[in-house]
Amino acid sequence: MSEEKIEYQKPLPDFRPETKPFWDGTKQHKLLLPKCKETGKVFFYPRAISPFPESVNRDFEWVESTGKGKVWTYSVHYMGPTRAYKGEVYVVALIELHDGVKMMSNIVECDPESVTIGMEVEVVFEDATEEVTFAKFKPVK
């Protein structure tokens, strides 16, 4: 039997079935983005219909992201949404991936107060539970 892990206390994603390939990807430490087969453009967040104005396509392929981008904006959180964050200072950011989409995530592996807009970041994977691995970002050294 594996060692007993401390249970993950923070909010977990509210899955919609159509996003399964994304979460299957992060579990394998791959950042996959849905690509609309009609417009040929990637988008985020994953959903069951193309978000582009010109398309109602529901056919997608999943392409691997470069995993690199820069911080579009950020906020150092000194108070979290639930008790699980008590005493923690962390960075919530919107990251502009070089693939051309924005993602919300945390900037980790650095002093929260050192994060700046425009900072180059790259993806790191955090296994939260058996089911869920988050794509987070750290500054490019």
Place this chain on the structure above:
Amino acid sequence: MGTQIPNVDDTRELLKKNQIGIVGIGETEQGKIPGKSSFDFLSHASKLAIEDAGILKSDVDGIITAFSLVEETFMHCTTFADYIGINPKYFESIAIGGATAVWMTAAAAMAINSGQAEVVLCARGDNTLSGISSAGMIALIREMCHGEFEYPFGLTTPGGYALLAQRYLYETKGKREHLHSVAVTMRQHAKLKENAMNKDDLSLDDILNTRLLASPLTKYDCSIVTDGGAAFIVTTKAKAKELGIKRDPVYLHGMGQGFSHQYLTSCADLNQIYGAIETSGEKAFKTAGMTNQNVDVTFLYDCFTITTLLELEGLGIVPRGHAGAAALEGRLHKDADIPLNTHGGLLSQAHLGAMHHVVEAVLQLRGEAGERQVKSPSTALVHGNGGIVSAHSTILLGNEPLS
């Protein structure tokens, strides 16, 4: 011209013809008021609005309500109709967050213009502070952000706005003082409003010396959480006369909506937000046949200090990137050139969406705002936003019928 597609000119003609306006207002006490339900506040505010108009409850034939954050109901408007004892010909619950109260006025006008109702009661009330608490509101983001791709990263309600505030300061080369000044001015106004919850002195230094909640925002950049109710009644000038209402209505001159995004992930840049605000305002201005420089008193959705700055710029009341400096220079004070939220807004008076913004606009245009009265205003703008500066609605009000 039966084949013409309806546009704002048609709305303008309808508003001119029907002379639709607000004839009654009511607001209960605001603050920490335990032991009262959301429907208690809703019905109390409605009673005050009905009495202010000087009509009977049975004269009301339309009901527009919103929602309760505490007491979830499947059909809010009809639940309230049953509770208060009104049998409406027209009923609607509007749930577009902070854009709701502003749009109630527009929806009431549309119902009247299409012959669905003649006297529409718009009401909202909630026991948010006693029922959910401030901590609950910080976590309310769960209802506004993406439950799968945003919330698991620990985003809070202030945090959502902080993300935009940080970007705003970056793009405008602004400073924290630009945001905080809005809170200082709102506090100065709240001191003059009888039912305002927060009236203690508040200086820029007080805010700079308090801890950050979500950078660059402190608790003073966040709206307060309160219990209370507010209501208003919309009808036509002719119907008001028929009902023997003595006071002149405050007339609706224009309305508009604009949408940017629901999730911040879908927000390409600040221009997308400015565009949504502009779209909302432009439709209202076009309907009213006026420009953004003709507004005498302005009511903007100040759920967080940043929203006020984005709205001032999006509506074109000040040029892009200049709202922060305007706030710091004190130009949003009731005696300055852009009198804003003379009741103290969501930051210091009470938080019930923009209900109190509408009520205060009516008081200002009636000339009944007491110590807060702006010098003889003839037009007011009220703008609401729901979500994280996502969904916008604007109305323009005047103390004379649209001509």
